[in-house]
Amino acid sequence: MRRALALYGGGLVLLVIGAFPLAWMLSTALKPSGEIFATPPTLVPKVVTLENFQRLFAETSFLTYFTNSVLVSLATVGLTLSVSSMGAYALTRFTFAGRERVAGLILMTYMFAPIMIIIPFYILVKQLGIVNTRLALVLSYTTFCLPFCLWLLRSFFHSIPLELEEAALVDGADLRRAVWYVVLPLALPGLIAAGIFTFILAWNDFLFALVLITSDELKTLPVGVNDLFNATIVDWGMIMAAGVMITVPTIAFFVAVQRYLIQGWGAGGVKG
Amino acid sequence: MNRHPLVGWLLLAPSLLLLGGLVLFPIVYNVWLSLHDKHAFMPVQAFVGLRHYVYFAQDAEFWSSVRYGVIYAGLTLVLQLLLGVSAALLLNEGFRGRNLLRGVVLFPYMIPTIVAVILWKWLLNDSYGLVNHLLLAGGLVRTPVAWLGKDHIMESLILTSVWQFFPFVVVTYLARLQTIAPELYEAAKVDGAGAWRRFRHITLPQTRNVLFVIVLLRSIFMFTKFDTVWLMAGEGGVSRYVRTLPVYAYARSFTYLQAGMGAALAVLMFLLLLAATAVYFRALRGDEAVA
Numbered sequence: 001m002r003r004a005l006a007l008y009g010g011g012l013v014l015l016v017i018g019a020f021p022l023a024w025m026l027s028t029a030l031k032p033s034g035e036i037f038a039t040p041p042t043l044v045p046k047v048v049t050l051e052n053f054q055r056l057f058a059e060t061s062f063l064t065y066f067t068n069s070v071l072v073s074l075a076t077v078g079l080t081l082s083v084s085s086m087g088a089y090a091l092t093r094f095t096f097a098g099r100e101r102v103a104g105l106i107l108m109t110y111m112f113a114p115i116m117i118i119i120p121f122y123i124l125v126k127q128l129g130i131v132n133t134r135l136a137l138v139l140s141y142t143t144f145c146l147p148f149c150l151w152l153l154r155s156f157f158h159s160i161p162l163e164l165e166e167a168a169l170v171d172g173a174d175l176r177r178a179v180w181y182v183v184l185p186l187a188l189p190g191l192i193a194a195g196i197f198t199f200i201l202a203w204n205d206f207l208f209a210l211v212l213i214t215s216d217e218l219k220t221l222p223v224g225v226n227d228l229f230n231a232t233i234v235d236w237g238m239i240m241a242a243g244v245m246i247t248v249p250t251i252a253f254f255v256a257v258q259r260y261l262i263q264g265w266g267a268g269g270v271k272g
Numbered sequence: 273m274n275r276h277p278l279v280g281w282l283l284l285a286p287s288l289l290l291l292g293g294l295v296l297f298p299i300v301y302n303v304w305l306s307l308h309d310k311h312a313f314m315p316v317q318a319f320v321g322l323r324h325y326v327y328f329a330q331d332a333e334f335w336s337s338v339r340y341g342v343i344y345a346g347l348t349l350v351l352q353l354l355l356g357v358s359a360a361l362l363l364n365e366g367f368r369g370r371n372l373l374r375g376v377v378l379f380p381y382m383i384p385t386i387v388a389v390i391l392w393k394w395l396l397n398d399s400y401g402l403v404n405h406l407l408l409a410g411g412l413v414r415t416p417v418a419w420l421g422k423d424h425i426m427e428s429l430i431l432t433s434v435w436q437f438f439p440f441v442v443v444t445y446l447a448r449l450q451t452i453a454p455e456l457y458e459a460a461k462v463d464g465a466g467a468w469r470r471f472r473h474i475t476l477p478q479t480r481n482v483l484f485v486i487v488l489l490r491s492i493f494m495f496t497k498f499d500t501v502w503l504m505a506g507e508g509g510v511s512r513y514v515r516t517l518p519v520y521a522y523a524r525s526f527t528y529l530q531a532g533m534g535a536a537l538a539v540l541m542f543l544l545l546l547a548a549t550a551v552y553f554r555a556l557r558g559d560e561a562v563a
Binding site for chain 2: 004007008010011014015017018019021022024025028036037039040041082083084086087089090091093094095096097099102106109111112113114115116117118119120121122123124126139140142143144146147150200203204206207211221222225226236239240242243246247250251254255
């Protein structure tokens with residue numbers, strides 16, 4: 001009995017820590033401005049309104065930022081998965097001199113936080129002539145997701161018996177078809193985990209977007225939403241509405257494939 | 273069968289090109305930059321040798337940024353560990369709603385930093401924030417506290433960061449907890465060991481290695497954390513009360529436009545981390561349990 005009480009008490013505390021701040025954000029976003037500043041504050045809005053969301057879409061470039069974030073994140077996921085599954089396949093199914101050393105070197109690049117190389121990175125991107133483009137963001141995110149995704153997929157490919165592939169080859173498939181129809185489907189949990197990790201990194205990034213993007217119409221959500229604080233009077237209802245809009249895709253995505261994600265995390269760790 | 277080594281290299285080529293061009297090359301270029309006076313936008317540059325390093329050795333702002341960085345990384349690390357390990361132990365027990373809770377606990381870690389920051393700025397708002405309201409209503413303070421003012425900005429930053437990053441500890445620690453053989457606990461229970469002794473003599477030794485890694489990774493991540501710190505305090509005003517090394521490096525490069533100096537700070541950041549990591553490994557090498 002005492003044990004159950006302790007467990008559920010602890011569970012309740014954890015629930016409040018994890019979910020309450022987000023619930024409060026949603027509640028504020030749904031309140032009319034008068035109620036937002038009321039004392040005492042109301043937990044459940046007395047009047048539910050969407051006016052904060054309407055203002056967000058009508059008076060700011062939120063929709064543009066949102067579109068940019070979606071485009072950049074999806075392009076990053078596509079590019080990262082293609083590049084890293086090719087690389088990880090090479091690291092598991094081909095033998096060549098220096099293979100393990102290359103794998104080690106790739107892991108080493110994982111140790112460098114973006115802030116440590118952002119200055120040369122910026123100068124390089126500028127010299128390549130792609131500063132202030134979405135392409136620059138996609139390339140940055142892909143590069144910083146690669147070490148993790150390569151190692152994650154490598155461990156998944158390792159666990160797929162070579163015999164399955166060989167069987168497909170014996171049956172007359174060429175290597176490309178064997179990989180596409182046999183290896184990749186079996187590595188699907190790994191691909192999903194890598195995809196989620198990549199999406200979240202691209203969706204959440206602030207530093208690269210801050211440094212590499214200057215024009216308003218190319219900004220992604222984190223930088224665009226931070227700009228909302230530059231107004232003379234901070235519109236909390238609208239800002240919380242923006243917070244809800246940014247959070248929903250992440251949480252929806254995450255809930256949909258949670259079990260794959262945990263599996264992937266166990267295999268390789270996370271960064272951030 | 274077509275498993276020629278050349279095909280392997282070809283498949284690896286895009287990865288190597290990106291990592292080589294956009295990580296390894298910038299690392300080398302960064303060291304080169306740190307030896308030069310370079311404007312962030314203009315092509316002006318001049319070789320200055322180690323002058324930037326000599327400058328920072330005597331720069332009060334550099335040392336204060338190191339101090340803020342150590343305070344921030346140290347305190348957030350300890351609090352993340354306490355909260356994260358307790359939560360993981362709880363979530364390793366069997367009770368109804370456990371799986372749901374395992375998902376909910378991850379939310380703070382999944383949401384973008386910008387959301388975590390605006391959320392806590394709102395909760396901690398001095399006039400309308402829920403935190404001040406509860407403190408006033410509970411009689412714990414007499415006047416509203418300026419949580420985001422210069423006296424409390426570090427505490428608010430630490431609170432926000434711990435909330436945002438403790439789920440990392442939960443996930444990694446829980447993953448290891450689940451692999452401990454239940455027989456170990458059964459045997460201890462037969463011997464009459466209580467919950468604390470079971471934790472102390474079974475759980476802790478079993479999870480030493482994962483704790484070692486968690487402490488290492490989290491310290492590195494927190495010491496190099498830029499976005500949470502920068503978003504929480506901005507560039508002016510109270511920002512100098514939480515100006516950690518990454519923020520200082522950013523300001524040197526992109527506010528003062530001194531790319532060479534910013535690069536030197538990045539190198540110093542790396543060297544500090546390297547030294548700390550070496551000390552950490554050496555200090556724990558004696559324990560044969562730690563790989």
